[in-house]
Each structure stands twice: as structure tokens, then as C-alpha cells.
Amino acid sequence: MPAEKRIRVLIAKPGLDGHDRGAKIIARALRDAGMEVIYTGLRQTPEMIASAAVQEDVDVIGLSILSGAHNTLVPQLLELLKQKGMGDVTVLLGGTIPEADISGLKKAGVAEIFLPGTSTQDIVDFVKNRAAK
Amino acid sequence: MPADRQPTPRPAAGEKPPERAPEFTTVSGYPIRGLYSPADLSGHDAARELGLPGAPPYTRGIHPAMYRSRLWTMRQFAGFGSARDTNERFRYLLTQGQSGLSVAFDLPTLMGYDSDHSLSEGEVGKCGVAISSLADMEALFDRIPLGSVSTSMTINSPAAILWAMYLAVAEKQGVDWKLLSGTLQNDILKEYIAQKEYIYPPKPSMRLVIDTFEFAARHTPKFNPISISGYHIREAGSTAIQELAFTLRDGIEYVEWGVRRGLAVDDFAPALSFFFNAHNDFFEQIAKYRAARRLWYKTMTERFGAKLARSSALRFHAQTAGCSLTAQQPYNNVVRTAVQALAAVMGGAQSLHTNSLDEAWALPTEFAATLALRTQQILAHETGVANTVDPFGGSYFVETLTNEMEEAARKYIRKIDDLGGMIAAIEQGYPQREIADAAYRYQVSVDRKEKIIVGVNAFAGEETPIEILRIGESVREEQTARLGKLRAERSNDEVARQLASLRLAAQGTENLMPHIYSAVKAYATLGEICDALREVFGTHEEASVT
Numbered sequence: 001m002p003a004e005k006r007i008r009v010l011i012a013k014p015g016l017d018g019h020d021r022g023a024k025i026i027a028r029a030l031r032d033a034g035m036e037v038i039y040t041g042l043r044q045t046p047e048m049i050a051s052a053a054v055q056e057d058v059d060v061i062g063l064s065i066l067s068g069a070h071n072t073l074v075p076q077l078l079e080l081l082k083q084k085g086m087g088d089v090t091v092l093l094g095g096t097i098p099e100a101d102i103s104g105l106k107k108a109g110v111a112e113i114f115l116p117g118t119s120t121q122d123i124v125d126f127v128k129n130r131a132a133k
Numbered sequence: 134m135p136a137d138r139q140p141t142p143r144p145a146a147g148e149k150p151p152e153r154a155p156e157f158t159t160v161s162g163y164p165i166r167g168l169y170s171p172a173d174l175s176g177h178d179a180a181r182e183l184g185l186p187g188a189p190p191y192t193r194g195i196h197p198a199m200y201r202s203r204l205w206t207m208r209q210f211a212g213f214g215s216a217r218d219t220n221e222r223f224r225y226l227l228t229q230g231q232s233g234l235s236v237a238f239d240l241p242t243l244m245g246y247d248s249d250h251s252l253s254e255g256e257v258g259k260c261g262v263a264i265s266s267l268a269d270m271e272a273l274f275d276r277i278p279l280g281s282v283s284t285s286m287t288i289n290s291p292a293a294i295l296w297a298m299y300l301a302v303a304e305k306q307g308v309d310w311k312l313l314s315g316t317l318q319n320d321i322l323k324e325y326i327a328q329k330e331y332i333y334p335p336k337p338s339m340r341l342v343i344d345t346f347e348f349a350a351r352h353t354p355k356f357n358p359i360s361i362s363g364y365h366i367r368e369a370g371s372t373a374i375q376e377l378a379f380t381l382r383d384g385i386e387y388v389e390w391g392v393r394r395g396l397a398v399d400d401f402a403p404a405l406s407f408f409f410n411a412h413n414d415f416f417e418q419i420a421k422y423r424a425a426r427r428l429w430y431k432t433m434t435e436r437f438g439a440k441l442a443r444s445s446a447l448r449f450h451a452q453t454a455g456c457s458l459t460a461q462q463p464y465n466n467v468v469r470t471a472v473q474a475l476a477a478v479m480g481g482a483q484s485l486h487t488n489s490l491d492e493a494w495a496l497p498t499e500f501a502a503t504l505a506l507r508t509q510q511i512l513a514h515e516t517g518v519a520n521t522v523d524p525f526g527g528s529y530f531v532e533t534l535t536n537e538m539e540e541a542a543r544k545y546i547r548k549i550d551d552l553g554g555m556i557a558a559i560e561q562g563y564p565q566r567e568i569a570d571a572a573y574r575y576q577v578s579v580d581r582k583e584k585i586i587v588g589v590n591a592f593a594g595e596e597t598p599i600e601i602l603r604i605g606e607s608v609r610e611e612q613t614a615r616l617g618k619l620r621a622e623r624s625n626d627e628v629a630r631q632l633a634s635l636r637l638a639a640q641g642t643e644n645l646m647p648h649i650y651s652a653v654k655a656y657a658t659l660g661e662i663c664d665a666l667r668e669v670f671g672t673h674e675e676a677s678v679t
Binding site: 021039 | 586
């Protein structure tokens, strides 16, 4: 049986926000679903996240932002990823994201935004389906 | 089977009626029996374990008449944008009947960065008000008389500095510090455990906290230099028992450090205050507050030999659970908040914040913030629950649950004692792991629909977006301009002198409050003062527990 390459996910907390309950739960759920998960810890700049993504050669980056800083930090990260040749990485976002900001963030390159109330299974399924493409 | 499709159970003749679930647990997962009766309280000495409100062990309340004498303080947490924006919201809430102020600061302020720091980009004014200097603090309290309004400030790592700014504003208003009433959150231990707004490592952070205890005991007898908090521990996903246990064990750590500093317990313990969550499970909250009072009384008298009544009577602020608010069907949150607030009142809270319906999406609009305040006013004036003290006292259920929660909390406290105390436990990742595990267990139960969240995993439907508060990037621009002006107009020599003196003092053991106060009055910025301390204390990095 061919060895299946495990999906590699970076879970990151950009900016000053210290609310890590959701990020840690997602990290654990993805790990339980068989993925390789690296959690960056708190207070990561976009530069630190982009560097970690390159270093860890991840397929997916999950960002958690509850601080309202998403419209500043996410585009910065997406730009850095492009510059580092990581433009193909799937970028996901969760946290406190107003409805009105969703389309702008998706246009900028976020693959999907998961609002409060999302089940962990929905996120696992999304990542697996995305990887299968 | 989804909750909205259950059949009505029909028992066969002579059989006990089947129940809706194989077991019933609180939101925290604590098992609850079908019926509580006198047998559950056999051996329970009500005279000793309950007593009267206002008398040891304070289970029934810390004052004899509680809300019959004075309603709880309606203290709504508020803050966003610039000091001017928040000042306007403060003055509005005061005209609407709020009885005390509570300041929410933005993330840069919470983390000791000025609004124009590179790490502040995108964050200024978004989660609270941006305060970078005494000038901002003066604007924040413009036309608010600090001698007659009490203020709570939710600030932790830089608490001593924001407090110094507040004291400086009071001095400018001509208010005697002995009259100043309020609270500083200033509970650094729970930052390492849950809220994660730490800057410095534990030991120098504790030194700063004890400096504030000492300073408050001498200069501001009506000001609580600390609000020992469980709210954030619960928000991070702990159970109610963990919230109770970790909070009181944090309290024990602070008292130990105060005593080690040479302070007499009765000189500083009366000023310690607490802050608990008011989550969805109604009776679990009430039992938690009652257990907290009794356990703190026993701890302060037995463990620390406190003699004054005020040293062992636990005073607490409560906030309804932010983590229970849903983005879906946000008007449901009004109901959640009302029930949670009711629990806090039934549990004898001294002050209360009620969340707004839109807070899963953004900071509250004026409309939502007003409705949250009205919720408290309706409870106070229309429901009758404030007419008598501890209405659930004597309930077989509530007294049994109170006893059980006290006992369960004691087990955790003993465990943390065995680990070497709370700082040692934090360094070993113990409370953090307990919380992460509890949070994950809860999420699994929600995903499996074992725990129902109305509008989310049951009774969901078409969503209609609501209007929310938007905070633009102009606050950072305005703040940057203000800081430029401040740095141009103040004496930079004086600031440099003050910071040098602070750095020197920080390397020793003297109380830093007078130094911080002088620096603040010279218009040294928050960032400059915090950086001076960063140089001496270093910064803390956590080893993440997922």
C-alpha cells in the first residue's frame, strides 16, 4: 500500500490577539484527523508566519484572529506568501470576522472563512477535500 | 437524534418514565441527578456551613441585607477607538443609569505598546480604547468626576502604569486619592493561565502586583488593586469547578506573596476583589459563587489567620459569558445574557456586566449596549429577585451542588499545592492543559450534538446580517499625530531622567509605583515605560499546550 503523504497544516495566531481557545481546538481536531499540525503560538507577525510556512513546507495555513486586525494582517501575509513562492498554500481564516469583510478577504486569496459556530468536522472535511483536488 | 425531532417518551405501566438522555450534565459536564432531597444534606451543618448573610462563612452573601440595601453596581465594560470616542460612550452610559465605569483597552495598550508601534498596526482602538499616555487618560475621563464615579480598568501587565495615569488624572481634578473608588484587574497569574496578555516573566510581574497592593494599602483605601479572575479561565474553556479552583488558588498565591513582602494579611486582604464568569448553566453558577465565598472564608482564616471580617468576605464582579454568545441568530444572545445575569444576581454578585447581543461579531453598538444595561435594570426593578437575600438558600439541589463544588475545588487546590504552588503549576503547564482538555471535550460534545446550542447545532435557519460597529484605521493615524505632538511638547530630558530612575529602581526591590507615577506625569508614554521594564525584567514566552 502506498504511503499517503499527510496533510501539513500550520495553525497561526497573527497580531497581538491572545485568544487561543479556537486555534488550539482546531489544531487538535486536525491532528486527530491524521494531519501533521504545527501551532505557531501567540503574537506572530505576518513575516514570522510566512517564514514558518516555508520552513515547515505546509499545505494549509489556518489563521485565527479575534482582534479585528484581519483586514491589515491577512493581506500582508498573503503578499508575503506570494513573494516567497508559497502562493499555492491554502489559507483559511477563523475568528471574529464581520460578514461584510468576507468577500474582500476571499478576493485577496483566503480560501475559506470559518465563523463562530463552525463544527470541527466541517473544517476537517474542507481541508481533506481541498487536499484531494 | 437532533433535539428538535425527539419523540415524547411513553412509559409502560409501572415503569419509571424514560428520560431524554442517558445522563444529564451541566454545561461543564458535571453530572446532575434527577432529584435532590434532605438525604443529600444529611450531616450538613447549616448553622456552620451557611450561617447568615454578612457573617462567616458568608455562603449566603457578604452583607446582611444585600440588594435590599443597595443594588449591585451595573458596571458595563466599554471602550473603543480613541479616548474621545470612549469618553462619549462612558458619559452616555452614565446618563442611562449605569452605576460604575469599566474600561476596555485596545490590544496595543494591553500589551504595553504605543499606538504608533509597528506591532500596533491594524489593532489600534479595535478591541478597546487606545491609551498611550497621560494625555489620552485625561481625554478619557474628561467631564467625569473621579471623586464620585468608581472605575474598573481591565488591564494586566501594564496595570501599574494605567493606574498611575488614573491617579494623575484624579490629582489634576483635585480629588483626594483616599476617596478614589475602583478596581484594577491586574491579575497576572490568570494571564499565563488563560488570557495570555503577559509581557514580563512571572516573578517580576508578581513584584509589580505586590507593589500595587502596598501602594493601595497606603494611599487608596477604597481602590481594589486587583480583581482575581476566573472569567477568562472559563472563557478559555475550563469547567466551572476549574474556574472556581484556579481563581481561588491564584488568590492564595497573591496572599502568600503579599505576606512574604512583609505586609500584614489584614492590611491588604480587604482590598482583594474577584471576578467570575456567569455562564449558561444557571444553578452551577449560583452554587459556584456560594462555594467561592465559603471556601475563601475558610482559606483566609485557616490558611492565613486573617482576623478582619473584610479580609475573608469575598467580593466579586461577574460578567455574562462571552464565549456563549453565538454569531448565528444574534438576538438569542439577549436571552442567554438575561439568564446568565439572573444567575449572577441570585449568586450575590457585587457588580455585573451584561454582554451585548452582537459581541460574537464586533464590539457593541450603542443600541446593543443599551439593551444589555436595560437587562440588568429589568432584573433589578421588575423581577423581585432583589427583594430577599440568597433566595436559593436551603434548596436541596443548590446546597448539595455548593457542597460538591467546594469539595471538588479543594481537590484542585491541593493538587496545585502539591505541584509547588500556582507559579510552579503554570511553569509545568498544568492549568493550561486542564483548560485545553476541557475546552476540547466541550467542543466534541457540541460537534456530536450532546450539548445543544440553539441556532447553531439545532434550530438553525436563514441568517439576516445585523448592523455592527466598525472601527476604522483612522484611530491609529490620529494617535500617531497625538504622540508626535506629545513628544515635541514635553521635556524629553525629564522623560529620559524618569525612565533611567525607573530602570534603576526596577533592578532593586523598592516599590515601583512612585517611579511609574513620576514617569507618567512627565508624559513618558506607556510604550516607553513598558520598554524600560522590558529591558530590566525580560519578556515571557509560553511553551504552548495544545
